[in-house]
Amino acid sequence: MLKINKASFNDFLLDLMRYNELIAPVKTDESRFELVKDIKQIEISLHTYFPVKKLFFRKHQTMFSFDKNKLAEPETSAEKKQRVIVGLKRCDLNSIRRQDIMFMKDTKDPYYKEERDRTILVGYNCKEPFDEYCFCSSMDLGDYYDLMLYDKDDAYLVEIGSEKGRNFVDRYRKYFWDTELFLRPEDRRIETKLQLDKRDIKEYYNHPDWKKMVDICFSCAACVTLCPSCYCFDIHDEVDATLNKGERKRNWAACQLPCFTKVAGGHVFRSTREDRFKHRIYHQLQYFKDRHGMTLCTGCGRCIRGCPTRINFVKGINEMKLEK
Amino acid sequence: MPRVKTAKEEPEQQSANPYLPVSTKITSFKRESSDCFMIRIDFKTKHDPGQFVQLTLPGIGEAPISIASYSQEFMDLNIREVGNVTKALSKMKKGDTLFVRGPYGKGYPMDKLFGKELIVIGGGSGVAPLKGILSYVDKHKNNFGEVSLYFGFRTPEDILFKDEMRQWRNKYNLNLSVDKNPNKARISCDVCFITNLIEKAKLNPENKIVFICGPPMMMNITISILKNKGFKEEQIYVSTERLMQCALGICGHCMIHGKYTCLDGPVFRYDEIGQYTND
Structure with a gap:
């Protein structure tokens, strides 16, 4: 098992920001996933009011431009930086899975895929339900992430969920330590008070x-x-x-x-x-x-x-x- | 005859961007009635009767249009002027450029219905996709039993495909009606709703398949008449209309109780959507 010490977590994030766009839960007027300019803004455990989907499935997307009878696709900028989204909750990660199915499984949506391909998903497993409206524990959510962080005392235990995640850890290996600590089943799943009983409606x-x-x-x-x-x-x-x-x-x-x-x-x-x-x-x-x-x-x-x-x-x- | 491949099975035939239409030219333009016209476009593709394409006029928008022909050499589209795109299309002429993508959706499963007798029921511009069925039947004459047609229009002036009607009258059992005849035109068809003709007709459900396309009210009444005559929902195919934008089963507008009209339809066997036709 790997871990990142909380003491060095900020250094890790600062290092990330040098070559990547870092996106994390930020509280301003409301809470949302935002491009981080100052790591003091980050509240990693925050369950954002606004969803993360705007980062992949944009609110406004130009599909192509036209000039009389000439059509042109928007230019894909190969220059775009890699993005790391830190602090995605299990519900957020699973909703990305749903959108991946819609936009990348049968139909390859080029606009969605471009944003998705340059993004690394780093989850944060909630220690407790955010409020009385959460009901994720009744929804059979799966594991869908590149990295998942589990908050444990003075460290985050790290689980790797994909090849992308493995390469990412290799690149920033100096922040990750091997540990004897392990995850118990109750560390992975939280129980929400609100439960949806009848899912077959x-x-x-x-x-x-x-x-x-x-x-x-x-x-x-x-x-x-x-x-x-x-x-x-x-x-x-x-x-x-x-x-x-x-x-x-x-x-x-x-x-x-x-x-x-x-x-x-x-x-x-x-x-x-x-x-x-x-x-x-x-x-x-x-x-x-x-x-x-x-x-x-x-x-x-x-x-x-x-x-x-x-x-x-x-x-x-x-x-x-x-x-x- | 193997079933022709649909667009979904051959995704690479167009650009890698599934939303990008290709340019095509109008090779003929014919006005059919005061608000309907027929264009033939130079778009060569395999398709089933009942499938549709998305037509783009840059700056105006995109509209789904059902295919009214069955040929790999050209594509006929019968269009009614109801929205922005169709109104702009009505001002076009032979040689003009427009953009198209498709074909999309599931058409009529003609190859699975060999040996059946067909009842084809259409109302107004709903006759257009059914015309594709008749082109198909023409090419596979020996595979189908008797073909009966029931076509209804508002007035004699609204009757579409007048030239084809003459041929169909000779070839098939054609029943034609107009709702009213305000200009007292000389016509050789009944003046009543098409549903009245169906009600009166002696229809035996045995070995029959029914295709219906028309306004929702006309389809609902027709289906209840047919059910009273002993037809089962599995014998009835309907062609549905919904708002369709992406035509790829994503954008969600065309969903009917979980089914995408653009993927699973627009042709549905009636028992697939049954009670949810207003959803």
């Missing part, structure tokens, strides 16, 4: 209790914006004043808004809040699982924490009784 689609949650939903789309796994997007063209030159762009989209399913001619398929609310939950817990064998939801709790009316869909589903 197939039978509940027409359950009357959905209404209880939908009645206090504003359809504001904070939940899908804050979700680290949600990957839906819009594509549209932007032109300059000549109307000839412009760019095709993609932006994050939100299934909670009526325009999400609006077709030419004006028909909206999911026109009610209930349809849209259920679509989100079913996509998170059932549709993605049917396709890829795991829930899209990783139990980070951001959609509950960021909801203006704190709709706790976990409690809502737990309370549903199957009436046949």
Whole structure:
């Protein structure tokens, strides 16, 4: 087993910053993953309010530019530095796994892949749930990281999860020490108070209790914006004043808004809040699982924490009784 | 005849960037009705009837259009002017350049239906993807039993593919209707909803396969009529419409209860989506 002493952890980070972009949880007005300028900003154990997905799946992405009838792909800068993201929680890492499936498995999304390939993921295993909205321990999260740090007394125990991670450790070998310490099962997994009991919700689609949650939903789309796994997007063209030159762009989209399913001619398929609310939950817990064998939801709790009316869909589903 | 490979099985046929369309030219432009027109583009690719392509007009946007032909030499697209892109397309002419990517989606599984009798039901511009089926049947005449067509349009002026209709009337059992005839045009078809014709028709479900494409209301009514006549959901194929943007099964807009219209559809066997047609 390897370890990094906490005493030398800052030196390690400073060393990293010399040749890499270092990104870590930073608290400003809200907490988010940011490019680190001063290592004093870093709060490694912080569970960020905003998700990490913006670093790979950008909010605004130019797909190609056009000039009359000539199309040109955006230039890929080979100069881009390697990135190291430190302090990813298990839920964050698992949401990256979900997005990797969407953007790199069947379809190779060049924009996502470019950002993903230059990034090393260094996790931080939570010692305790961040707050009452975390429910990750009921979501069967897997190991998906290049390196994982386990907070143990005056050191971080280090687990290597990939070839990329191994090469990274070799490069910074002077900070890593061999140790007799080892991880117990309880060091790896934390128990969250909130637990999603009924993960198979197939039978509940027409359950009357959905209404209880939908009645206090504003359809504001904070939940899908804050979700680290949600990957839906819009594509549209932007032109300059000549109307000839412009760019095709993609932006994050939100299934909670009526325009999400609006077709030419004006028909909206999911026109009610209930349809849209259920679509989100079913996509998170059932549709993605049917396709890829795991829930899209990783139990980070951001959609509950960021909801203006704190709709706790976990409690809502737990309370549903199957009436046949 | 082996099933033609779809775009998904041959991902390298275009640029490595799956979002980048290729340039193509319009080789013919024909107005079909006041709001519908047909363009033929010089885009040579293998495809199934019922698949679709994404057309790009730089600066206007991208729109999914179903393929109304079955040929590896050209591609016919019947387009109704309803959105920004289709309105701009309606102003184009022969020789103009546009951009295309595809084909996408699952079409009608024609090769799995050999030996069946076909009932093809279309409403308005929904007849366009069904035209691909008829081109396919033309090329594989001996593999199908009797073919019945039920096509409905709003008015006589809205009837699409008038030239082809004459041929189809000779070859197949064609049933044509218009909802109303406000200009008192001389027509040789019924003035009623197409669903009334289906209701009246003596249809025996045995060894039949039904293809439906049209407005949601017309499809729902047709399906309930067919079910009353003893048809099973497994015998019915529907072609669905949704907002489609990436056409690659990522962007999420076209999802119907977990199924992507652009990957698993746009043609679904009715029991696959059944009760969720409004999702």
